[in-house]
Amino acid sequence: MRKFLTVALTLLALPAFMLPAFARPVTTYKLDNGLEVVVIEDHRAPVVVHMVWYRIGSADEPRGHSGIAHFFEHLMFQGTKSVAPGALSKIVAAQGGSDNAFTTQDYTAYFQRVAADRLDLVMGLEADRMVNLNLTVKDVETEREVILDERNQRTDSDPGSLLQEQMGAAQYLNHPYGTPVIGWRSEIAGLTREDALAFYRANYAPNNAILVVAGDVTPADVLALAQKNYGPIKPSDAITPRIRAAEPPQLAPRRLVMEDARVAQPYVVRTYLVPERNPGDQKQAAALTILAELLGGNPSTSVLARALMFDKPVATYVSANYDGVSLDPTTFGLVVVPAAGVGLEDAEKAMDATLAEFLKKGVDQAEFDRIQAQLRAKQVYDEDNTQGAAHRYGMALASGLTVQDVQDWPGVLTSVTPADVMAAAALLDARHSVTGWLQEEKAQ
């Protein structure tokens, strides 16, 4: 079982445009028990992707129980009355399929990719564990060790991940996005079978889920199978609106210096609290998406690359990142890895000087046009990827957006003007920022 953890800051990752395959037929239903159903047809190959997205992520966890959303995702592979622990993935693999699951701040999702005529089978397995999960104390204890080990490997042994966690906590003064998806170690260590069962009862129900089926299927067949497999599951009255603690005004820039003996390559990270994509209101997020591309997208032509890597040899790597798919306000990130012999202070000053110059000079029209053209090319490319389309719809719907928003997004992106981008750049307010330095521990 492979797991993905997506955290607030995706450092050193290229920002990816996620564009919907809007030309592919998309049909939606809602079952009587509240389950939303999205069917994406693609008859080019006899395969199907089956995904269930729960509207529960780490930012919905009870205080003091951080990590339970991700922990519970692991436990969902423990088996039911009719499926032995760990057997689900084996059953899928025996049919030539693959499966996976992942947890983010806003959702938890499970998916299988199988031959189209095995859809009924995987639906049956997924519906079964939505309500019939068996959990022993021993299962929970064993999995807790697995997760603590995962935390060791992914976070505690990686100064960059630790900086990211400390910056996330400093970025959010009140909102639960300040808590890492994997959870704080001491809280993971304290999670019990009772906590897991309470979390299951409170959050796993058809009226808190979105079923996305993409591939060589017809909407009528999917609806019939969904009704057969998921229809009998009763909705829960424990599902409440996802209203999270809001951020108070952020009034002072924050800075962190993380020193660790294991740091081989120092760098500077800056994050700003910025708006996310909102239903029917995606223009600002689209402008921020293009701003990230302009500032740090292309490794040789972006604003930061030109200023820091070519005009003056200050950095060996720069990037800007923004992903607007988020239930609540998210971050816009900048990374500068200084060149040999350049200190973090100078690297940061050069980054800020470049931003200031960009704000003064405005968008380079040729670069802007190039990015718009790339967007159009990317749409055609994305069109081809059925699993990507399923993912896009699922994560959008689980993050408070609608099918319409997903389908509108390419149009909103292409409607953005240079003036919109400059207005978005003004959202990078120092008072909403956290700046982190990662550097080698100084000798005592």
Place this chain on the structure above:
Amino acid sequence: MRKFLTVALTLLALPAFMLPAFARPVTTYKLDNGLEVVVIEDHRAPVVVHMVWYRIGSADEPRGHSGIAHFFEHLMFQGTKSVAPGALSKIVAAQGGSDNAFTTQDYTAYFQRVAADRLDLVMGLEADRMVNLNLTVKDVETEREVILDERNQRTDSDPGSLLQEQMGAAQYLNHPYGTPVIGWRSEIAGLTREDALAFYRANYAPNNAILVVAGDVTPADVLALAQKNYGPIKPSDAITPRIRAAEPPQLAPRRLVMEDARVAQPYVVRTYLVPERNPGDQKQAAALTILAELLGGNPSTSVLARALMFDKPVATYVSANYDGVSLDPTTFGLVVVPAAGVGLEDAEKAMDATLAEFLKKGVDQAEFDRIQAQLRAKQVYDEDNTQGAAHRYGMALASGLTVQDVQDWPGVLTSVTPADVMAAAALLDARHSVTGWLQEEKAQ
């Protein structure tokens, strides 16, 4: 009605030693319904202080409902079936008494000071509102406006208070002490009558309270009156252990720069996360208490005063503060107000150089002896203040300490050695620190 709000950082306040009046007779009981009773006898004047301390503070609030503990303290003056809204304070005043209430991160307390023969009356009033509070939607709406106005006056119009809030949020990565006692404005604005009633039912009960009576009374009389007034109140089964979200390791020093046009006097504040007084384990907290006195207690002889105000004219004010009465880890604070013409960077550097020198050179024995002598003198002085003694027992018991801890504290303080103080100074770990600069907004 006057209200006190105590927040994590008491800036620009002299640290006060709170020593128990251990020679004064103290008797304790526990009623069958769980109410703890502490009686402190003092027959020098025919007055009595009557206090009820609830083990509920802002750090126990549900997420997203910050401010409700303090809000509810206001609402407790709204009246019951038998007492009209606002009448309680008038009844007490008509008897020549006074009353008040306050909320901190760890507790909410109500008290009256009256002639000793009026104890039955005030107990009756306090017991009445423990269970019979009447709240209309209009009461809640009116009081919400009062509190929003209080927040305006105390916090939003004061850059120093705003810095304190932003620093508190940066100090605690996970623990609820990062939330201000008065609450974040948007959350106060959202508090409803239903929230208030749910908070009342969940927290106000005899088994979540401590009754402290101090003055011209006998333990037997107090017990009889307590049984008459509080005894009939049923305990609540909603009271759960106060286990709060723990702090993860703090790995990186944090810094904030708060710029505000209203700042007339810039300053530097540094806070470090440090241990609190724990039951049966107060030595470290005692050493931190003496360390604060040594570093910044006396305005002319403290380490920081001598180094920053006399040897070199860098500062016009310095202080160090620490209060170990806290359920969970608290902060040790330093403040430096620079002299005219001295920048915050130089002021901070001078502060850090002074700390480094102190760590190297150790405690000045004469100064240490002087502080120990002051402590003994202060005990005699504190002995005289009955209301102060009542407050000391109440806040200690409501913060997880015992009567024994209160009585042991003076002995623990005087047993601290210079070596203990230097060990405590080593707890001021930069990685656990937040440094804040308050300065005038620069012209754009």
